[in-house]
Amino acid sequence: MPLRKSAPARRASEPAIELGDLNERLGYFVRRLQVWIFQDFIRLLSSIEISPAQFSVLVVIAANPGLSQAELSATLAIERARLVRLLHRLEQRGLTQRLPSAGDGRRHALQLTRDGQSVLTRAKALAAQHEAGLKQKLGAERYKLLLDNMRIV
Amino acid sequence: MPLRKSAPARRASEPAIELGDLNERLGYFVRRLQVWIFQDFIRLLSSIEISPAQFSVLVVIAANPGLSQAELSATLAIERARLVRLLHRLEQRGLTQRLPSAGDGRRHALQLTRDGQSVLTRAKALAAQHEAGLKQKLGAERYKLLLDNMRIV
Numbered sequence: 063m064p065l066r067k068s069a070p071a072r073r074a075s076e077p078a079i080e081l082g083d084l085n086e087r088l089g090y091f092v093r094r095l096q097v098w099i100f101q102d103f104i105r106l107l108s109s110i111e112i113s114p115a116q117f118s119v120l121v122v123i124a125a126n127p128g129l130s131q132a133e134l135s136a137t138l139a140i141e142r143a144r145l146v147r148l149l150h151r152l153e154q155r156g157l158t159q160r161l162p163s164a165g166d167g168r169r170h171a172l173q174l175t176r177d178g179q180s181v182l183t184r185a186k187a188l189a190a191q192h193e194a195g196l197k198q199k200l201g202a203e204r205y206k207l208l209l210d211n212m213r214i215v
Numbered sequence: 216m217p218l219r220k221s222a223p224a225r226r227a228s229e230p231a232i233e234l235g236d237l238n239e240r241l242g243y244f245v246r247r248l249q250v251w252i253f254q255d256f257i258r259l260l261s262s263i264e265i266s267p268a269q270f271s272v273l274v275v276i277a278a279n280p281g282l283s284q285a286e287l288s289a290t291l292a293i294e295r296a297r298l299v300r301l302l303h304r305l306e307q308r309g310l311t312q313r314l315p316s317a318g319d320g321r322r323h324a325l326q327l328t329r330d331g332q333s334v335l336t337r338a339k340a341l342a343a344q345h346e347a348g349l350k351q352k353l354g355a356e357r358y359k360l361l362l363d364n365m366r367i368v
Contacts, residue, residue, distance in 0.1 A: 079290040082278030082337060084271060087346055088358060089252040092366035093267065096249040097292060099242045114246065118237060123233030137232040139250060186236060193240055205241060206363050211242035211357050 102195055106188045111180060115140065115148060117189060120174065120182045123158060128171040130163070157181055221270055252349060259345045265338045266292065268301060273327065273335045275309060281324040283316070 084090040093109075103114050112120070123129065128207050135145045149172070152183040157178035160170035174182060197205040225276050237243040265273070271291050276282065282290075288298045302325070307309040310331035313323035327335060348357040 079275065079282060079286055080278040081290070082274045083342070084274050085366070086362075087342070087347060088353075088362045088365065089256060089267075089346060090271065091367075092245060092249050092252055094292065095365060095367070096245050101246055103242060113240075118243065121235045121237050122232065125233040129232060133232055137234070139247065157354065189236075189240070193242060196241060200241075203237065204367075207364060208361070209239075209241045209244065211360060212241065212248060213238070214244075214248070214353065214357075 098199070099192075099196060103189070103192045106192045107185060110184055110188070112181065112185045116152060117185050119145075119148060119152065120157065120178060120185065123172045124174055124179070124182055127173050128163070130169055130171065131160075134172060152178070218343050234300070251352070252345075255348060256342070259341045260338060263334060263337055263341070265334065269305060270338050270342060272298075272301060272305065273310065273331060273338065276325045277327050277332070277335055280326050281316070283322055283324065284313075287325060 081090075103117075107113070107117065115138075119140075122134060122137055126133070131142070131145060131149065134140070135142050138145075140148070149158060149160070153160070155177075156175055159173055159175055161173060163169040163171040196213065201206065210212060216297065234243075253267060256270075260266070260270065268291075272293075275287060275290055279286070284295070284298060284302065287293070288295050291298075293301070301309060302313070306313070308330075309328055311325055312328055314326060316322040316324040353361065
């Protein structure tokens with residue numbers, strides 16, 4: 063089909079923009095929801111300068127004190143090099159620390175500091191607020207249905 | 216609680232790492248699935264150098280020839296400045312073009328070029344392959360359930 067030199071104008075009365083094939087792509091809708099989630103989460107947690115990835119790291123260290131970087135990397139599927147940078151920043155802020163492991167001196171055991179525990183408490187309150195907003199956006203029933211069917215990683 | 220100088224070692228016989236509060240956070244699981252989706256999609260479409268965002272843009276332009284940048288930006292929730300850069304790259308590759316709109320000379324109507332249509336055909340085949348992999352990962356029933364309940368953006 064030859065290309066037109068001047069395209070017909072779309073009018074306000076025309077139907078809404080079509081998503082085409084995207085309408086049958088779960089990947090597209092997962093991405094859209096994830097973008098909404100990140101924007102809302104980042105906005106809410108900006109007051110304490112905690113990113114979504116940092117939040118996950120703090121939660122998992124608190125739930126498993128003494129775990130290693132390798133275990134943390136595998137659990138959260140965060141690439142090793144990125145996790146090292148992320149932990150370095152948390153350590154510089156005095157929120158986490160690496161102690162030599164009693165079992166293996168070459169291995170480091172991750173822990174939250176007292177400040178880390180206090181920041182995590184505030185972060186959890188803000189994250190709960192974010193999650194409540196997500197539940198409201200989706201409706202309680204759909205929220206539960208999605209949560210029950212997405213714990214597959 | 217005072218911090219220990221040396222943390223106890225985790226043993227192989229210990230239970231798996233706990234996700235803690237993350238286990239009740241839909242946001243966390245949406246992010247995990249989205250990361251899996253992007254990695255697989257990017258891998259599959261790397262042969263034709265099309266990113267997930269570029270794919271969405273090509274699909275929506277093809278489904279709505281003549282739409283404006285503002286319409287495209289609103290439909291895909293891509294920030295205006297980012298969309299301008301993205302369209303610039305697609306235009307440089309000869310895949311899209313901006314024609315003056317017949318209705319309003321200041322407004323540009325987006326179209327795929329012939330090359331753009333051909334690249335989109337190949338991209339759609341690879342995206343279908345990706346989506347089939349996602350369906351297999353989730354199971355057909357769960358895949359359908361998630362798709363039916365995530366068209367909410």
